[in-house]
Amino acid sequence: MKKTILLLSLLLSFSAFAETVSFGVKGMVCSMCAQGIKKKFSALEIKDVSVDLDKKLVTYTSDKVLSDAKINELIKDAGYVVTDIKRK
Amino acid sequence: MRWLALIFFPLIAWSHPVIYKDGWVISSMTMPDMTDAGASYSFSSKWAAGVNYWRLQDKAGDEQEYQLAKLNHLLWRYNGEASQANVYLHSGVGRSEWGDIKDRLAVMGGAEADWETRRHFVSGKYLHLRTSDYDTGIWVGRVGVSPILAEFQDLQAWAMVQAWYDPITSRETKITPLLRFFYHNVLWEMGSSLKGDMMLNLMVHL
Numbered sequence A: 001m002k003k004t005i006l007l008l009s010l011l012l013s014f015s016a017f018a019e020t021v022s023f024g025v026k027g028m029v030c031s032m033c034a035q036g037i038k039k040k041f042s043a044l045e046i047k048d049v050s051v052d053l054d055k056k057l058v059t060y061t062s063d064k065v066l067s068d069a070k071i072n073e074l075i076k077d078a079g080y081v082v083t084d085i086k087r088k
Numbered sequence B: 001m002r003w004l005a006l007i008f009f010p011l012i013a014w015s016h017p018v019i020y021k022d023g024w025v026i027s028s029m030t031m032p033d034m035t036d037a038g039a040s041y042s043f044s045s046k047w048a049a050g051v052n053y054w055r056l057q058d059k060a061g062d063e064q065e066y067q068l069a070k071l072n073h074l075l076w077r078y079n080g081e082a083s084q085a086n087v088y089l090h091s092g093v094g095r096s097e098w099g100d101i102k103d104r105l106a107v108m109g110g111a112e113a114d115w116e117t118r119r120h121f122v123s124g125k126y127l128h129l130r131t132s133d134y135d136t137g138i139w140v141g142r143v144g145v146s147p148i149l150a151e152f153q154d155l156q157a158w159a160m161v162q163a164w165y166d167p168i169t170s171r172e173t174k175i176t177p178l179l180r181f182f183y184h185n186v187l188w189e190m191g192s193s194l195k196g197d198m199m200l201n202l203m204v205h206l
Helices: A002-017 A035-042 A068-077 B002-013
Strands: A019-026 A049-052 A057-062 A081-087 B023-031 B034-042 B047-057 B063-079 B084-098 B101-116 B120-131 B135-145 B156-165 B173-183 B186-192 B198-205
Touching: A019 A068, A035 A049, A035 A068, A068 A081, B063 B101, B156 B186
Parallel strands: none
Antiparallel strands: A019 A057, A019 A081, A049 A057, B023 B034, B023 B198, B034 B047, B047 B063, B063 B084, B084 B101, B101 B120, B120 B135, B135 B156, B156 B173, B173 B186, B186 B198
């Protein structure tokens, strides 16, 4: 029982640090070209990246915190422009 | 001189000649009288370097080979709310081999522009080639429409028409309707010119 509580506490503490980040990406009209965005974040061990081509929106959840400058750099390397970064 | 048009084809068949930083592009093209294999590396989001190897059969039935090192540059990009536009510069140098001459120097340069939304695609390209035997250029244009707007991870399909004007080989504009598909990092195209020349292109982003 104690082990279960300990495990749950650990899981809760990890999820408490996880951050959901979403931002707009101007020019993101081609799904194949936008694969580069996922690749850039995967290289930083951020795997849970979703891309919405309709809304031109990228969202990820991770316990790894990236600064706005780093996100801008990653998206610039992918060939796009970031707008409106939101964090939850 | 049909080979001259054919060696340009791999350079005009694909989408963006520069992709994301540290991205690799592996491509191949198959036509009745030509095969092509190429690879390029985008060392920034504005520059890419690569190589292409072509083997083709000319009208006389002789086999010709080409090796070309390329450098592509994204000169300008517009990232809009619902569209993207690009201007690229192409350059290359290499060798060709056929007939009695085993080492012809080949130099290539050109420019390309495109505009696309999720639904529409338009592109135009001019490439100029100079060798010891030839000094010529080719104009190529494409228009396309995507009938269904697929989600990011789903299969994306396009219907396109390519127009290719080659003043050296035929002085005719060659029209090729084709289908383009994307799935994740893989693109393939299938088409047939109005004269019945089949075309199959494959490209992978790594």
